[in-house]
Amino acid sequence: MPELPEVESYRSLAASAALGREITGVSAPDSWYLKGGADAAILRARLIGGRFTGARRRGKLLLLDHRGTGPGRDSVLGLRFGMTGRLVVDGVAAVDGLLYSASTNQARHDRFAVGFAGGGSMVVHDPRRLGGVELDPDESRLGPDALTLTPSQLGAALAGSAAPLKACLLDQGRLAGVGNLIADEVLWRAGLSPQRAGRSLEPFEIRRLHRHLRRSLDELMRRGGSHTGDLQEHRLPGGLCPRDGSPLARATVGGRTTWWCPAHQR
DNA sequence: ATTGTGGCCTGCCCGC
DNA sequence: TGCGGGCAGGCCACAA
Secondary structure (H helix, E strand, O other): OOOHHHHHHHHHHHHHHOEOOOEEEEEOOOHHHEEOOOOHHHHHHHHOOOEEEEEEEEOOEEEEEEEOOOOOOEEEEEEEOOOOOEEEEOOEEOOOOOOOOOOOOOHHHEEEEEEEOOOOEEEEEOOOOOOEEEEOOOHHHOOOEOOOOOHHHHHHHHOOOOOEHHHHHHOOOOOEOOOHHHHHHHHHHHOOOOOOEHHHOOHHHHHHHHHHHHHHHHHHHHHOOHHHOOOHHHOOOOOEOOOOOOEOEEEEEOOEEEEEOOOOOO
């Protein structure tokens, strides 16, 4: 499912293939998919005739800067991908395989699209409709991006919190970009129990977690996605820790199915 | 305020 | 063979 690495590849695709092209059409057939009070008419009025001028990402939120016709017409289109959303530009998807997404690319799963002058399009394809499109999303609700997070920012995200460490990592308001699979992977690599209270981490553990967070994100992006972690294939009943062979534990932590190794994650 | 829970939504997979 | 139920999880509304 799209976590930070996938959305980063969507951003890259949009940056290389969707910027500067005149928008001549907007297709928003699923009103449920439009968030923040937007509807198809508003999106058409704002987007048509303009162009995307920048592609940014904060956590799992893709932000497309847009310049409309005339002054004072700048806006930002926010795209969320939920767990099965994909970005397709001119028929080319940014990510080939996506865990849990339908194998077939059916047009009825196209939830939102813009058409460009001279042909071509940018499409949000999302079978399960857990993503959404929003105009001028409130970026300040998201914490610092996990990819550029500093150690002190990570410390601040955990400080004083009685919530489980994993719940802190998943809280997009504390830090943005970590989803369920990457949270398990990073905690496994860092040797930290997901059940520890966020505030219980010592400074040296925060530094260690930060190091593994950054390193893991880099590695997962190089490998091609959030599902390419070393723990991933062992997150199933009977799974053993690929580091020490101990049986993995499974529980709901932070509201999500969580797998970890009680032997080395403390 | 902080933390926890349930539900949204659809497709897949298991067991009957 | 078909069908029901459980499950997957990002995100949000709501409860405690």
